[in-house]
Every structure is written in structure tokens, then in C-alpha cells.
Amino acid sequence: MSKLTFNTDNCKGCGLCVDACPKHILRLATDKINKKGHHPAEIIDQAACIACACCALMCPDVIITVEK
Amino acid sequence: MVVFQKPHALTDAPFHYCPGCTHGIIHRLVAEVIDELGIEGKTIGIAPVGCSVMAYNYFNCDMIEAAHGRAPAVATGVKRANPENIVFTYQGDGDLASIGMAETVHSAARNENITVIFINNAIYGMTGGQMAPTSLPGQVTQTSPYGRDVKACGYPIRVCEMLSELEGPEYLERVTVNSVPNIRKAKKAIRKAFQNQIEGKGFSLIEVISSCPTNWGMTPQAALKWIDDKMIPYYPLGVYKDRSAQKEEAK
Ligand SMILES: Cc1ncc(C[n+]2csc(CCOP(=O)(O)OP(=O)(O)O)c2C)c(N)n1
Ligand code: SF4
Ligand code: SF4
Ligand code: SF4
Ligand SMILES: [Mg+2]
Numbered sequence: 001m002s003k004l005t006f007n008t009d010n011c012k013g014c015g016l017c018v019d020a021c022p023k024h025i026l027r028l029a030t031d032k033i034n035k036k037g038h039h040p041a042e043i044i045d046q047a048a049c050i051a052c053a054c055c056a057l058m059c060p061d062v063i064i065t066v067e068k
Numbered sequence: 069m070v071v072f073q074k075p076h077a078l079t080d081a082p083f084h085y086c087p088g089c090t091h092g093i094i095h096r097l098v099a100e101v102i103d104e105l106g107i108e109g110k111t112i113g114i115a116p117v118g119c120s121v122m123a124y125n126y127f128n129c130d131m132i133e134a135a136h137g138r139a140p141a142v143a144t145g146v147k148r149a150n151p152e153n154i155v156f157t158y159q160g161d162g163d164l165a166s167i168g169m170a171e172t173v174h175s176a177a178r179n180e181n182i183t184v185i186f187i188n189n190a191i192y193g194m195t196g197g198q199m200a201p202t203s204l205p206g207q208v209t210q211t212s213p214y215g216r217d218v219k220a221c222g223y224p225i226r227v228c229e230m231l232s233e234l235e236g237p238e239y240l241e242r243v244t245v246n247s248v249p250n251i252r253k254a255k256k257a258i259r260k261a262f263q264n265q266i267e268g269k270g271f272s273l274i275e276v277i278s279s280c281p282t283n284w285g286m287t288p289q290a291a292l293k294w295i296d297d298k299m300i301p302y303y304p305l306g307v308y309k310d311r312s313a314q315k316e317e318a319k
Contacts, residue, residue: 002071010082015288016088016288020248051071057251060091064072
């Protein structure tokens, strides 16, 4: 089972991880706002995650940890 | 099992870069290479003037802040005095190809045994988006509001191509970080640039085509596409010099 962890406080809501995910299971949480004032990224379907780490490779702020 | 985590060579300080700015990706790649080569304890980084002026807060190794454009001169002194240390500079295009052009060219000509990470985003990011020596023909910037006019401002400088004419440098490669496959290639290049220094081979410069969504006036996504559509055609990716490979071929 894969596990994605976001250091949400430091997310800048750029959305680059969302576009990088081949499974289309990331989104920006438009119902949430972090300390920096951004809509942070979140995972919609953890079970569908293949732990490829494309999201983490693309994240300019290095806030994603991927485990499996 | 951890598949991906923040490299040890990065501190916990959050980056100050704009959302989607690829400076952060390049920082991470340098840090991953430092981790993989096990050189954090003996690496000394030289930070530039530009958006990455505070790079010294982000790397766990020793860092020095150089005056604008002078990072290769500082690196030269540090490396010559401490040849057992691994010394890298991290410089923008305004820093490296404008005010610091002399230091760039001469450190390459001398084949100083240092690693230069050159961030070409075709703009002066930090100061609000003025034209850089690398801004594209026709590119709109704060100081070229009608687009860069090459008759008045000259043509953009292709640093890798220009330095490749020198006998000195060991390794010159241009990469980008606008997609996952390109990020993987960029990391390989950066790793080679550090490995060359460990092996005493001399001057390695990796030019990384990077985005500046803020001063290009685009979303982070559009900026990554602009790299493919506009930057790469003028700045083709690839290896521009690899002296060791040339020597092997000649054998
Ligand atoms: C001696 C000196 N001249 C000019 C400046 C103003 N200045 C600060 S950053 C910069 C250019 C930065 O552009 P670049 O190197 O491309 O870095 P970027 O911000 O795009 O990453 C300039 C001209 C300065 N700080 N010091
Ligand atoms: S690890 Fe891969 S599949 Fe999982 S969220 Fe990230 S990009 Fe998507
Ligand atoms: S790439 Fe990183 S900073 Fe950008 S939205 Fe995704 S997690 Fe947040
Ligand atoms: S101004 Fe441009 S280069 Fe500087 S942090 Fe913002 S996006 Fe990055
Ligand atoms: Mg720049």
C-alpha cells in the first residue's frame, strides 16, 4: 500500500504535482487554505497511487514524501 | 519503504521562491547528488546575487555568499586553498552571463576544478524582470516592453556553445527541468559535473533552462510549456563539451 505525505504548510498550490501524476489522483483543495494562503495539494484516491513519485520529482518546494 | 523524501543536504527552511518556480527543483537535484556522492561534509557552495541569493539558507553544507557575478572567482580561491573540498557555484543568467561573464569565461579557460550550476531563465528575476543577456529575441521584459530588439540590444548569448570553443573546460551540458523525464536527465548531468570534480577533471558547467512564471507573466504550467516552445529552440539541450569522452574517442 502506497502512502503520500504532504508538508501542507509549505505547499504553494502551484499545481505542478497535479499535472505530473499519471493516475490523475491529485488536486488542489479549493475548500482549504494553508498558512501561506494557498490551496494546498491533496490526494483524492490513495489506493490508486502507484508510488511512482512523479509528483514529488516535480514539486519545486520538496514537500511530498512517497512511501510504499 | 521510502520511495522519495527530501534529501538530507537540504535544510528544513522553506524556499522563498514564487509558486511553481523551478529554482526549487534544481536546488533539490544538487542536494540529491550531494547525498548520493556522500560529500555533504566536505562540500562548499557559493551562492549568487539573484533570486537564489539565499541559497545559503537551503543547503546543509557550508555556503559562502559572493558579490554579484563573482562566484567562480570565490570558488577558485576556495578550491585552490582547499583542494580536498568539493566546491560548487549556483548562479543565474544575470549573475553568470552579464556582470560575471569575465569570471565565467576565465574560470572555464583555466579549467578550474569546480562545478558551476547555471540557471538560465532568460530574465533578471530578483529585480523584477529586466532583460537578461539570455532574454530571447522579441521577449517582452520590463526593460524591453516592445520585445527584445536585437538591433539595439544584440542577440542572446548561448553560454554552453560559447564556452565550448575554449580549450579549457572539461564538461558543458544544457538540460531543463520542465518535465519528469527532463528532471531525471538534469540530475544525471549534475551528478556528472560533481563526479568530474571528485576525479580532478576540471571545470564542469551545467546550464539548466529554468522557469520564471512571475516575470514571464504566466502560470507555472504555461511557463513549463514556454520552455519547450520558445527556450529549447534557441537553447538546444545536449552535451556541448566532454573532454574525457573526446580523449577516449581519440585513443
Ligand atoms: C553589483 C550589483 N549590481 C546589480 C545588482 C542588482 N541585481 C540584483 S539581482 C540581479 C540580477 C539577477 O538575475 P539573475 O542572475 O538572472 O538571477 P534570477 O533572479 O533570474 O534567478 C541584479 C542585476 C546587485 N545586487 N549588485
Ligand atoms: S506517487 Fe505517482 S501515482 Fe502516486 S500521487 Fe504521486 S504521481 Fe500520482
Ligand atoms: S507541486 Fe508541491 S508546492 Fe506545488 S501544489 Fe504540488 S505539492 Fe504544492
Ligand atoms: S521571480 Fe522568477 S526566478 Fe525569482 S523566484 Fe519568482 S519565479 Fe523564480
Ligand atoms: Mg535569471
